[in-house]
């Protein structure tokens with residue numbers, strides 16, 4: 545695409561994004577016609593406020609509005625309000641309040657099955673919504689008269705098809721969780737581990753590819769879920785999967801969090817954030833102490849591997865080197 549087209553594209557893309565941000569998304573619960581409100585994957589009260597600074601946290605965000613080649617998107621650590629942290633339009637006010645009340649009542653009990661299921665439900669719905677959002681963007685770009693003839697149509701269509709398939713897979717999980725909520729069969733298995741407090745958070749579901757053929761061979765794709773949740777004096781890791789949709793690499797992954805020394809735990813967390821998930825963030829206190837070299841190595845790796853789900857990626861940096869846990873008193 546030449547410069548003129550690229551500028552035209554950015555303008556149209558910015559317009560579409562703005563439009564989509566103002567779009568009233570429907571509540572994601574089947575047959576609910578209410579508009580959705582901004583739902584938080586991890587609540588501010590009792591989780592994010594424990595690690596924020598002046599109600600702000602740090603997350604990795606794209607600098608540019610859009611890049612052709614996602615692997616080259618320039619990314620940066622960005623300070624954001626906890627109101628915006630891991631949040632998107634998912635449920636209507638009624639459903640958001642009713643369904644999640646149990647998982648928002650303090651003190652949180654991370655060993656409680658219903659709490660684990662609810663955290664996981666939220667992330668599954670969020671992944672569906674993100675894909676719906678992406679489909680809508682690509683569809684609108686394809687429909688643009690101004691951009692007609694200048695887009696890589698095949699790539700866009702492949703992306704849309706891939707996203708639709710992804711939604712189908714996630715709907716299998718969404719339905720399974722809803723079955724749990726309507727009379728538990730305990731089809732999900734969770735493991736809860738407690739570590740010393742490092743001021744980070746994460747709520748995500750991801751796939752593990754043994755090879756590039758995995759997404760073609762597995763229907764539905766098998767997911768592992770992880771919630772990294774700070775409490776007053778510890779960092780809680782909840783790992784989960786569906787017992788009927790599981791494979792060895794998922795069990796191995798879950799077990800890989802057990803029996804870690806604190807140094808190994810730092811590396812496990814770094815690996816999670818660099819190679820597996822997007823939905824995570826950290827305390828501004830950790831960010832301030834992070835050395836530039838590690839920050840750059842992280843951004844570079846994260847940017848280049850955003851679409852890489854292959855197991856066994858090797859990284860050679862540690863975000864929490866030198867006990868950088870965000871727990872020191874400020875000077």
Ligand SMILES: [Zn+2]
Pocket residue numbers: 571572573576577578635636637638639
């Ligand atoms: Zn609703």
